[in-house]
Amino acid sequence: DAGVIQSPRHEVTEMGQEVTLRCKPISGHNSLFWYRQTMMRGLELLIYFNNNVPIDDSGMPEDRFSAKMPNASFSTLKIQPSEPRDSAVYFCASSLEGPFSPLHFGNGTRLTVT
Amino acid sequence: AQSVTQLDSQVPVFEEAPVELRCNYSSSVSVYLFWYVQYPNQGLQLLLKYLSGSTLVKGINGFEAEFNKSQTSFHLRKPSVHISDTAEYFCAVTDTNAGKSTFGDGTTLTVKP
Numbered sequence: 338d339a340g341v342i343q344s345p346r347h348e349v350t351e352m353g354q355e356v357t358l359r360c361k362p363i364s365g366h367n368s369l370f371w372y373r374q375t376m377m378r379g380l381e382l383l384i385y386f387n388n389n390v391p392i393d394d395s396g397m398p399e400d401r402f403s404a405k406m407p408n409a410s411f412s413t414l415k416i417q418p419s420e421p422r423d424s425a426v427y428f429c430a431s432s433l434e435g436p437f438s439p440l441h442f443g444n445g446t447r448l449t450v451t
Numbered sequence: 452a453q454s455v456t457q458l459d460s461q462v463p464v465f466e467e468a469p470v471e472l473r474c475n476y477s478s479s480v481s482v483y484l485f486w487y488v489q490y491p492n493q494g495l496q497l498l499l500k501y502l503s504g505s506t507l508v509k510g511i512n513g514f515e516a517e518f519n520k521s522q523t524s525f526h527l528r529k530p531s532v533h534i535s536d537t538a539e540y541f542c543a544v545t546d547t548n549a550g551k552s553t554f555g556d557g558t559t560l561t562v563k564p
Contacts, residue, residue, distance in 0.1 A: 341494070380495075380541065380554040393551075428494050436550035437483060437502075442494030 339363075341443035343429050349449045355417040358446045361410055362431030370440060371404055371414050372428040380428075386412065387435055419450045453478035455542055457555035465563050466534055472527040472558045474542035482544040484525040486516055489539045489557075498540070501525065512536065537562045 342361040350356055362369045371383040384394040389406045397404070401420070406412040416423055426445045432438040458473040476482065483502050487495035499510025506518040516527045525542060542555040 379556045382552060430494070436545045436552045437547070439485060439497040439500055440487075440495070440552075442487075442496070444492070444494050 341429055341431050341441055343427075343443035343446050345446060346444065347447045347449075349451065350419055351451055352420055353418045354450075355415065356419045356423075356448060356450075358414040358427050358429075358448070360412045360414070360429030360443060362412070362429070363441055364410065366431035366433055366441070367409070368432045368435045368438070369406060369412050370430040370432070370436075371412070372430060372442075373425045374428060374445070375425045383414070383427075385436065392435075416448075419448075421450045424448055424450050453480075453482065453544055453546055453551065453553050455544055455553050455555035457540075457542055457558045459558050460556065461559045461561070463561045463563060464532055467531045469530050470528065470532050470536075470560065472540050472542075472560065474525045474527065474555060476523050476525065476542070476544045476553075478523075478544060478546055481547045483547060484516075484518060485543040485545070486510065486514070486525070486527050487541045487543060487554075488512075489541065491538075495541060498527070532560070532562045534562050534564060536560060 344359045369386045373381045383396045384404045386406045404414045426447050428445045430440040430442045456475045464470050485500045486498040489495045499508045501508045501518045509515045514529050539557045541557050545552040
């Protein structure tokens with residue numbers, strides 16, 4: 338099993354630019370999560386999908402952030418326009434049965450907005 | 452609302468010494484409990500989980516944890532640590548009703564030779 342695959346591993350962009358982060362969950366997992374990790378705030382859940390449907394997006398910081406899951410094997414997290422305070426490591430995770438099952442994390446995307 | 456408190460932000464220990472990483476939680480409903488480990492530049496990996504049953508849970512890499520409902524704790528232990536255990540450890544709880552997950556702030560375990 339290849340695990341959860343995220344791309345890119347690193348992204349450096351200028352303030353105001355659009356950023357798209359990508360995630361391929363583990364095959365057969367029906368839930369997908371986007372987390373953000375910073376030193377100040379730790380791990381924060383941004384959004385959670387179940388069977389490709391957004392279930393909880395209460396953690397999405399503001400309208401600049403959007404996430405989609407067009408099918409069971411792909412999800413994107415988009416930030417438009419990006420700001421320096423968005424700099425963080427963004428993790429995608431998947432699980433067999435929602436948040437009650439252990440999460441399998443990708444290696445993350447380190448985003449730097451200058 | 453629920454919260455997770457990892458009582459130690461940093462734990463330095465010598466190789467082959469025992470270690471305990473402490474985790475306390477609060478929740479108005481019953482919870483599932485997890486410990487994850489994060490190595491540098493990687494995502495989190497599951498160490499062990501408590502869903503129900505025996506309160507002593509054994510995980511990978513020789514770690515174990517004990518669920519104490521009265522003290523709302525889920526401390527992680529290992530009788531003898533290795534250099535390779537150096538990592539950040541996260542305690543997490545998920546409420547059994549809404550499925551809301553909360554992570555602690557993490558404990559950095561540093562194993563010294």
